[in-house]
Amino acid sequence: MEKKPQIIDIKNIVDERGQINFFEFEQEISFKIERVYYISQVLPNFDRGHHAHKKLQQLILAIGGIIEIELDDGLGNKNIFKLDSLNKALFVPAGYWRVLKFGSKEVVCMVFASQKYDENDYIRNYQEFLEYKKS
Numbered sequence: 001m002e003k004k005p006q007i008i009d010i011k012n013i014v015d016e017r018g019q020i021n022f023f024e025f026e027q028e029i030s031f032k033i034e035r036v037y038y039i040s041q042v043l044p045n046f047d048r049g050h051h052a053h054k055k056l057q058q059l060i061l062a063i064g065g066i067i068e069i070e071l072d073d074g075l076g077n078k079n080i081f082k083l084d085s086l087n088k089a090l091f092v093p094a095g096y097w098r099v100l101k102f103g104s105k106e107v108v109c110m111v112f113a114s115q116k117y118d119e120n121d122y123i124r125n126y127q128e129f130l131e132y133k134k135s
């Protein structure tokens with residue numbers, strides 16, 4: 001998989017009992033998962049993110065609703081990706097400033113990450129991010 005932000009199709013099978021979704025290392029996800037976290041109960045008028053990562057790669061899913069994710073490469077390119085289905089996930093490579101907008105308080109943002117939590121991997125200041133991307 002090329003290291004650029006992209007919506008990944010998540011396989012699903014539907015039968016009379018309901019739906020099952022699945023993804024696997026190397027098929028749909030290019031990194032080994034070291035950490036899983038999820039964000040929930042985000043109130044209207046709040047969003048999340050507002051940071052970038054130096055090395056961390058992530059696969060992001062919206063469970064039970066819609067999440068819009070703005071990705072900024074710090075070089076003048078911004079794209080908005082809409083997660084509105086359990087059959088879609090967003091691959092976020094390292095080096096993108098992200099803002100996550102939640103469509104409702106009920107939606108859960110499920111994140112599969114390539115590394116354990118490390119505050120040193122975060123860039124939380126946008127100016128610092130722009131400098132980092134220039135260098």
Ligand code: TYD
Pocket residue numbers: 035037039048049050051117
């Ligand atoms: P933060 O990065 O601000 O959340 P968001 O992804 O919405 O920008 O994280 C909120 C707090 O949770 C912060 O104190 C760091 C902590 N945290 C961990 O301890 N481990 C984790 O895996 C994550 C994602 C966050």
